[in-house]
Amino acid sequence: MTREIGYLEALNEALLAEMARDESIVLIGENIRGGFRPEAMGIEEAFGANRIIDMPISEAAMTGIATGQALAGGRPVVHFQVSSLIFPAFDQLVNQAAKLPLMLGGQGHIAATYLVMGCGASGGRAGQHSDSPHAYLVHAGIKSVAPATPGDAKGLLISALREPDPVAVFVPAVAGAIRGPVEAAADPIPLGQGVVRRAGGDVTIVAVGQMVADALDVAEALAGEGIEALVWDPRSLLPLDRDGLAAAVAATGRVVLFDDTARTCGIAAELAATIAERCHGSLKAPLRRVTRADVTLPYSAPLEAEVLPGRGHLEAAVREVVAWVPGSSSVPG
Amino acid sequence: MTREIGYLEALNEALLAEMARDESIVLIGENIRGGFRPEAMGIEEAFGANRIIDMPISEAAMTGIATGQALAGGRPVVHFQVSSLIFPAFDQLVNQAAKLPLMLGGQGHIAATYLVMGCGASGGRAGQHSDSPHAYLVHAGIKSVAPATPGDAKGLLISALREPDPVAVFVPAVAGAIRGPVEAAADPIPLGQGVVRRAGGDVTIVAVGQMVADALDVAEALAGEGIEALVWDPRSLLPLDRDGLAAAVAATGRVVLFDDTARTCGIAAELAATIAERCHGSLKAPLRRVTRADVTLPYSAPLEAEVLPGRGHLEAAVREVVAWVPGSSSVPG
Amino acid sequence: MIEDGNLDPTSGVALYRRMLRLRRFEERVVELLDANEIAAHAHEYVGQEAVAVGVSASLRADDVVTSTHRGHGHVLAKGADMAAMFAELMGRESGCNRGRGGSMHIADLSAGIYGANGIVGAGAPIACGAARRFRDSGQDRVAVPFFGDGAMNQGVLLESLNVAAIWRLPVVFVCENNLYAITSPISEMAAGELYERAAGFGLASEAVDGMDVLAVREAAERLIERARRGEGAGFLECRTYRFSGHFTAERGRDFGYRTAAEIEDWRRRDPLDVQARRLDGEEAWGTADRAAISAEVAAEVEAAVAQARAAPWPEPATARDHMYARTYPGLPAGPRG
Amino acid sequence: MIEDGNLDPTSGVALYRRMLRLRRFEERVVELLDANEIAAHAHEYVGQEAVAVGVSASLRADDVVTSTHRGHGHVLAKGADMAAMFAELMGRESGCNRGRGGSMHIADLSAGIYGANGIVGAGAPIACGAARRFRDSGQDRVAVPFFGDGAMNQGVLLESLNVAAIWRLPVVFVCENNLYAITSPISEMAAGELYERAAGFGLASEAVDGMDVLAVREAAERLIERARRGEGAGFLECRTYRFSGHFTAERGRDFGYRTAAEIEDWRRRDPLDVQARRLDGEEAWGTADRAAISAEVAAEVEAAVAQARAAPWPEPATARDHMYARTYPGLPAGPRG
Ligand SMILES: Cc1ncc(C[n+]2csc(CCOP(=O)(O)OP(=O)(O)O)c2C)c(N)n1
Numbered sequence A, B: 001m002t003r004e005i006g007y008l009e010a011l012n013e014a015l016l017a018e019m020a021r022d023e024s025i026v027l028i029g030e031n032i033r034g035g036f037r038p039e040a041m042g043i044e045e046a047f048g049a050n051r052i053i054d055m056p057i058s059e060a061a062m063t064g065i066a067t068g069q070a071l072a073g074g075r076p077v078v079h080f081q082v083s084s085l086i087f088p089a090f091d092q093l094v095n096q097a098a099k100l101p102l103m104l105g106g107q108g109h110i111a112a113t114y115l116v117m118g119c120g121a122s123g124g125r126a127g128q129h130s131d132s133p134h135a136y137l138v139h140a141g142i143k144s145v146a147p148a149t150p151g152d153a154k155g156l157l158i159s160a161l162r163e164p165d166p167v168a169v170f171v172p173a174v175a176g177a178i179r180g181p182v183e184a185a186a187d188p189i190p191l192g193q194g195v196v197r198r199a200g201g202d203v204t205i206v207a208v209g210q211m212v213a214d215a216l217d218v219a220e221a222l223a224g225e226g227i228e229a230l231v232w233d234p235r236s237l238l239p240l241d242r243d244g245l246a247a248a249v250a251a252t253g254r255v256v257l258f259d260d261t262a263r264t265c266g267i268a269a270e271l272a273a274t275i276a277e278r279c280h281g282s283l284k285a286p287l288r289r290v291t292r293a294d295v296t297l298p299y300s301a302p303l304e305a306e307v308l309p310g311r312g313h314l315e316a317a318v319r320e321v322v323a324w325v326p327g328s329s330s331v332p333g
Numbered sequence C, D: 001m002i003e004d005g006n007l008d009p010t011s012g013v014a015l016y017r018r019m020l021r022l023r024r025f026e027e028r029v030v031e032l033l034d035a036n037e038i039a040a041h042a043h044e045y046v047g048q049e050a051v052a053v054g055v056s057a058s059l060r061a062d063d064v065v066t067s068t069h070r071g072h073g074h075v076l077a078k079g080a081d082m083a084a085m086f087a088e089l090m091g092r093e094s095g096c097n098r099g100r101g102g103s104m105h106i107a108d109l110s111a112g113i114y115g116a117n118g119i120v121g122a123g124a125p126i127a128c129g130a131a132r133r134f135r136d137s138g139q140d141r142v143a144v145p146f147f148g149d150g151a152m153n154q155g156v157l158l159e160s161l162n163v164a165a166i167w168r169l170p171v172v173f174v175c176e177n178n179l180y181a182i183t184s185p186i187s188e189m190a191a192g193e194l195y196e197r198a199a200g201f202g203l204a205s206e207a208v209d210g211m212d213v214l215a216v217r218e219a220a221e222r223l224i225e226r227a228r229r230g231e232g233a234g235f236l237e238c239r240t241y242r243f244s245g246h247f248t249a250e251r252g253r254d255f256g257y258r259t260a261a262e263i264e265d266w267r268r269r270d271p272l273d274v275q276a277r278r279l280d281g282e283e284a285w286g287t288a289d290r291a292a293i294s295a296e297v298a299a300e301v302e303a304a305v306a307q308a309r310a311a312p313w314p315e316p317a318t319a320r321d322h323m324y325a326r327t328y329p330g331l332p333a334g335p336r337g
């Protein structure tokens, strides 16, 4: 049965369903009990106080605790209430959880899920509450997914909760406003499988996470002018569906990457590098990145709009790529 | 006067010279006094105990302290004795030092230098003491340099110590074994200027940090077979000399990126993305990345050699790129 | 400088007046938020005014504070310009941070305010660094990090307690124990007394009634002057309460973590009333004085709002300014390169 | 299981013998390092044996420890196989971690050893997490994080003290205060007593002579059994000393942070001698017994080295194995993709 529900509700459904199925799953976070977080509703009532743990404001310890729980046979879900809170926990994520499995030589594994809430901007949350920290964890080798829709949120979280390794689930700050069709008894969506969100023959837009919705809007607008954009959503950032990416690029030979992580060494950089390696023969124009600017997010609304990857930036980049003929300028913008 | 000295000695010379010139410079680190660290020799004797501060094992506090010193008019140099120790300090680096200047709206600036010691492998230091964390800080918008030679180490550190912003200086773990010519009264080397280390017309190798020496060796070896490689060293990762990079690539039309940061979203990814954007017309073959594998460094020597970017990997990639003709396989390796 | 109207700045009436400024400022912020003139949320300082005012009364203009997500009170009490604060919250170019910071990053370096901070505990080492710099450069300035009970469990703050103690820094940590970190009661989040935990790090440590501005000022003064003299860092736990929810978004919702009776009990200890009652008993001031102060403050607030409203927005073309003090070609990159 | 030869495992002689095993193991490690059979460095445990042995004697096989960069002693005392340890240090496939970990990451999950750790303080929350899991799943197992005096200034460890206290976890923190963190004396790095700092977090906290294996065992047992019964987490400061430098690379160099006299003083309190003297007084054992134990241990060490030497190296093709428990096409990527 498919219903139209919210993104956070979809995460909640995934948690409730998997916690019923696997009693080793425990949710740990700050202010996670008591109904403050839509994604954590009903867990205490259904599974008791040992399955939902309220932490002091100690993100590093919280993350290390999850590693210890996992080594001892538990399956923790670590809830970061704001995306920038992975930074105080960074050593425990990068030096410990990500590295331990190999360092242990396979003696054990770490089945931990990191729910990274509040990714990206949502209007005036300013410099420390608007991060898109995906690339940091991907670079550290932590499996990562960036679901764009409620249905993907549910299906990918279910997969994360069955994965024997650490997996980060990046949840947009605007999730509270996203609704969409979700199966009541949803299947897991495998990691590493991208999806074509819209077909088109003129240009490929690769859009990450909450950028997908904007990409589809821009694609519709451009269709009115006869530019048909294929929109491809990787869904999973590590593993990345490299074959799917190459196919999406080959389908049009022109590509714009649309991503809210900071430009330099961000997710779009890795997508671009992969395309450069694999699609040399099929590219008819230089690829373009539309990303967050390499700056701290300023608070004031007119400034925020300038540095976030917006529909206007995307549209301009698409037009540039579509119009590109040999001899055009090679410098983006 | 040019002498042949060691890399760490060159850093020490830069510190001594700049500390004499600018009395707001203070070195802060763990076990930094008492002659344990070659790069910190003679500082206490020359400038007194207030200019070289021994910290407890509190990297996060150390980094925040530096931010406070900087805001109060000091110029701290933060010494991380091992590269992975930036991770416990990550929040203070990324959420605070990198973000504060913009968030303050220009009220103040943060003139702090981060000496990130022990970057990369040096034989058996295993998973937590062999990191190349450059991309994390570059992605965070922290200006970054990766000097390959003692001369560059001195010149770039001098520049870092005169920059009004946070700058990370990445020092190789093998620095103790690197010697080279250094000017006694060295000039600063500006940020954002790469350098051609070797001329060649067949293929361009872009080599980062301690990879430069290996790249030059491989280039010499290949020259014996008639393959002339241009070796380009960006020296500064943020700002990146994008024009220099494009020119180095255009000179041969074939490029291999040689970098010890983890592959996905690493420094080579950004170089590749930049090339893909700017050099579409000049590339005769797909670019190739030779990087650290996306794994924790295993301890055992034969395993270490497999996952680090080695001369063998570079040589193979160069041969592949040189031999590439349209229709060759597009998948690297 | 702190605004005391025509009052003797050392008087109890001036303390009352300062608290009232904080209260009225914050109430106005909430109205502006509801009118969409301020973006996102604000963490109301209402109820805790005695702490910011009592501590700031013991600080010199050139002393330094670091603050928190709940920072308006600290910033205003330490001497930021009210109109510039409103302008900041409204995202204007004339704001303290030129509209770049907003509520959680509001700062005024010229007034010794190193900033509110969106990361719990993160201001503590920054204050320690400033203090270290003051001492090393022969200045007798003091640094005060403000933070909440919840921050006492954050690693970097605990590290900072140790550093301040061993270096005998001119720092006084001011912990506003308002009993909750969002929904989490301190009784479940920490064992034992917070000021005793600080004492365990070797700090001179006290707890004080944080609803009584005089008590706060006296304790703060003692610790601050001690620290200034180089006799060691201090820790002051101020027991206080927030009358509002964690932040504006909590209004109209009840997460059940506090009872109405508890809130009522604490409201009876409203720091403004506590001080007013004291003044009623000790000083010659009447209803007329109180009304006059109230009118003065109201007028100041309205003038500040008007000034902020009239201020220009930042130019979009300057959106990447201030990321660096020195830029380079292509740095910082924009959304398209 | 711990090797006690034919001895009664609860006897003082067995404790002596276990300490000797740690000592001889470490001495052999240094020789192998010098012969380039072990890579990089090792942080010698010599001098601190009473701590690892005294604490481990109070732990069950299914209890858990986390360890440090100076971890060989903890790992061996908790029951790792000596040959597998040598093999690990020699980078062999038969090593505890299949040669992937090395000295600073050596672990044996099957023996409850969650690993040495190259990051100071990082093992503490991992131990807390294991303890939380034990309790939540109805197991009466205990977790013990070992760490040094220097780690007492690391944020994540301090956070962990708090969590263990409020949750009354079955955890006992064991702090090996050997007076130095590399070159930094604890007297300059922390104010006051470490065990009092821990008490400030609400932990049952004691300090003990860390050169006396019996004293350590008794205190550890008390705290561990208390924690196991659910009566709350504990903290044990063991005052000890490392006879060597910080690590093998310090040999032959003098950084002047310790005096020869100080080292000499502590050597007179060698935990092996302390225990031998006690046994001389209390138990019927003679020079012959001691020599026999010594010979047994020497033989065990040599056999373990021989076994490790004969073990195969890992296959290069497996270099990326174990990064993930489940891999995907192209994940993890190699140096060329
Ligand atoms: C390191 C960190 N963790 C979590 C948060 C999210 N958060 C913001 S305020 C807050 C509660 C803070 O409690 P307290 O320190 O007592 O201050 P109060 O809000 O009571 O003034 C939390 C958990 C954060 N901003 N930073």
Ligand SMILES: Cc1ncc(C[n+]2csc(CCOP(=O)(O)OP(=O)(O)O)c2C)c(N)n1
Binding pocket: B030, B057, B059, B081, B082, B085, B088, D069, D070, D118, D119, D120, D121, D147, D148, D149, D150, D151, D152, D154, D178, D180, D181, D182, D246
């Ligand atoms: C977080 C962190 N900071 C710094 C280091 C570098 N380091 C390795 S061991 C050590 C000293 C540790 O001192 P202590 O905890 O007392 O243990 P000991 O060496 O005396 O056994 C330091 C600073 C590290 N490994 N991890």
Ligand SMILES: [Mg+2]
Binding pocket: C148, C149, C150, C176, C177, C178, C179, C180, C181, C182
């Ligand atoms: Mg609070």
Ligand SMILES: [Mg+2]
Binding pocket: D148, D149, D150, D176, D177, D178, D179, D180, D181, D182
């Ligand atoms: Mg020590």
